[in-house]
Amino acid sequence: MHLAYPAVLSALLFCTGLYGVLARRNAILVLMSVELMLNAVNLNLVAFDVWLSRTAKDTLHSGQALTLFTIAIAAAEIGIGLAIVLAVYRNRGTSDIDKLRDTAEGPETADPDTEGPGTSAAEKAEAPA
Amino acid sequence: MTFAQAQHGFLSPTGVEIAFLLVGLVTLGAALITVTTRQLVHAALWLVVALGGLAVEYLLLTAEFIAWVQVLIYVGSVVVLLLFGLMLTKAPIGHSPDADSGNRWAALTVAVAAAVALVWVVTDAFRTTWLDLDGPAAGTTAVTGASLFRHWVLPFEALSVLLLAALVGAIVLSRKARADEAAAPAAPAKEGVR
Incomplete structure (x- = not known):
């Protein structure tokens, strides 16, 4: 071959x-x-x-x-x-890989930053209750 | 050897070459469907066809032990793991229009450029190289086992340590939720740090 x-x-x-x-x-x-x-x-x-x-x-x-x-x-x-x-x-x-942008730089960081920690903070607030 | 090389042309393929070509076409087609289909579960199932085709290619290259390892590990366990992953992340069953991201054309450009460059270099380099498949098989279980346990014992043992580390790591990562619940009172402190 x-x-x-x-x-x-x-x-x-x-x-x-x-x-x-x-x-x-x-x-x-x-x-x-x-x-x-x-x-x-x-x-x-x-x-x-x-x-x-x-x-x-x-x-x-x-x-x-x-x-x-x-x-x-x-x-x-x-x-x-x-x-x-x-x-x-x-x-x-x-x-979804496109949404995992916490370490991204530039103007797009504002959007996911408010989403990411916000949801996780909500989860953590719910967890003890 | 030079005479043997002179005799072999691409226009008169041997039977093994024809079989390799046909199975290779099936493998490549299954791989292309795997990376382009919009149905996530179908992608995993076409991956089975691609990996199984590669096992047949190993058999045609007389590496039979690796062929059966391929069937056992890839088709047997990796694809099952991927299917479990798809299920646990609640992947949509059926047509999902957002399976591809927006940079498809950039990806296509990069992949086609890489394919053209690689195929050109490889064919130019190995156009005349002949692979002698006659005689005793190069990859029977006896040959592979002898070389593995005679010359490659230390890497083999290091690999078992790596597998153990991966096992422990996967368990630790999967137990993260319960650890979070246990550490829930400590969560506000972490939030303050962030």
Whole structure:
């Protein structure tokens, strides 16, 4: 097999994930796009490991070991990411990335600032009662 | 090796290449639907198709252990986690017109530019490189296990510590609400700080 096939497929998958990360609004859809990008990298690692294990003498199968590590780290990442998204949703009532602008600078800070702490203060005021 | 490279052209693909191409088209199409569909649950389900297609690609590249790990972890657990996340954040079922943000065209420009640049560089670099898939498989369980536990033991153990840390972190983050209720009397003090 030509090495160009998996390399091109991996590049296209990566750019698909890139589009998803930039264009999506829901945080969970952004996490899905991140998974696509990580999988593109995994495909590259596996393809180049198969190529190198034939041509080089001793490669320790580093590509496949790194792929397994990437898969495990991606699993940890998705767990932590979903926990953060759920915590944000519980505090703000939305998982919409466009509305999470508390650290934004410029003229737009006035709007969400009055919204964000206001709602959380209301929640905290309700909590003891 | 040079003779072998001279024999292989793109106009006479082998059977493995045709299979790789077809599965790759399915995978890429599923990935495109995943990032463009307006129905959030459908995006997660198309992601299953994309990740499963990638598992088949690993099998075609003779990396069978990684293919089954991919099926187990990605298709088995990551997508289920994502579906649970969609449910717990009360994602709208059905058509949701605001799934994409306003910067779609900027994102499309960036992605297409990156795709053109990457595909151009990659095809230019690896046009003549031939991947020899004959002979013993490069990624059987025996080969992968031997290399993993002979040369990669320390990273493997460090990874288990990382997974434990991620587990504890996810539990702590998920228990935040109860901690808030317990610390509710202390809340006004925090408000004063803010």
